[in-house]
Amino acid sequence: MRKLIVGALASVAAIWAFSSSAQAADKEIAVIVKTVNSTFWQNVQKGANAALKDLSGYTMTFQGPAAESAIADQVNMVENAVNRHVAGIVLAPSDPDALVPAIKKAWEARIPVILIDSQVAESGDQYYQALLSTDNRKAGELCAKALIERIGTEGKIAIMSYVAGAGSEIGRVGGFTDYIKANSKLEIVGPFYSQSQMATALNQTTDVLSSNPDLKGIFGANEPTAIGMGRALVQTGKAGKVVGVGFDGNEDLQNFVRDGTLAAIAVQGSFQMGQLGLETVAKVIDKQKVEKHIDTGVVIVTKENIDSPAAQNVLY
Incomplete structure (x- = not known):
């Protein structure tokens, strides 16, 4: 690249x-x-x-x-x-x-x-x-596509975002939302804004999971948000049951992909x-x-390709 x-x-x-x-x-x-x-x-x-x-x-x-x-x-x-x-x-x-x-x-x-x-x-x-x-809009679309491929086109999903109005957030969450609306009948809960604070994202995700027991999928739109989201999935026993797609690729997020807590991460x-x-x-x-x-560029990293050269090139 x-x-x-x-x-x-x-x-x-x-x-x-x-x-x-x-x-x-x-x-x-x-x-x-x-x-x-x-x-x-x-x-x-x-x-x-x-x-x-x-x-x-x-x-x-x-x-x-x-x-x-x-x-x-x-x-x-x-x-x-x-x-x-x-x-x-x-x-x-x-x-x-x-x-x-x-x-x-x-x-x-x-x-x-x-x-x-x-x-x-x-x-x-x-x-x-x-x-x-x-291209944050395109990256958001790829995340939405990855989620639809795993949960189908009907049901309920949540968006865990970070700072409202940030340039990357507008493109990323906008691309995700528009793709979901154009290609499925999925109901969207949120977005919720963590202010890029992991602890806030953890608490928000815990509340969302509790309030929406029928949730099928969830998207964490940046690194601290996705980490908090992943930890909430684990702590509530929803890991592997609610399909999670995150953004960015630090060691915590890589481990979530390897153990199945997250189905995919989009890595810049x-x-x-x-x-x-x-x-x-x-x-x-x-x-x-x-x-x-x-x-x-961005690479969608899953358990299947995480050890590939393309993924290892961008993970950190």
Whole structure:
């Protein structure tokens, strides 16, 4: 997958020219993610560190709020990076609207911004130079398809989501919901929002399972939510009885797939996001051309394919 994406980068679409003021003396690249308290984002950091080794002369800072819902904290991190005149910013925006003024400030300061994982509102399109992400809508559709294949087209399912309005959440849950409505008669309970807190997701899922004893399937839309959902299935004795489909692929979720608690997980290329994010911002700083949109892909991982090269490539 990485070779394909790198090839796509070389094929070019657009470039933004920067003045020398964009190149800070120490050539610092600021990587700012949604939260540092998640193995998904820690895997993004590993990818960024891997890329940094091949980027001569650059330094990197890696930051994120304590929680994905701390949007104001993330805005402050971007503004601080602009104020210290970093060479470039790699950003995973937690909110599509709130981050637009901050990346506009970067654009005005001639600092390139590469978005990863989630996009910003359309009004901010001109202020970033590339978006590296999963096609979250398509990923949500794949999760819905995986669930329908296992439970059929009638009955009741629940959606356990994370932060309402987050760019990735809109695409992911929207794609899932629309596919379910278009291809089945399944009744949807939710969505419920965990604020990306595992304990909250566990409690919410426990309540949903108790209130809906006829539930046939359940979808956990990001890592902490899916982990909490999986733990609730185990604790309530519903593991293997209610079909679970999760999102992301840390060790906890892999174990849930192996033991049958979850039927499938949709796994993004988080390492690739960090690695290609750094490589892409360095290309823009060096006035090379890059594509505006780069799909980093998703793999549906099941017990049957979890040890395959395709799955092992994206699991973390």
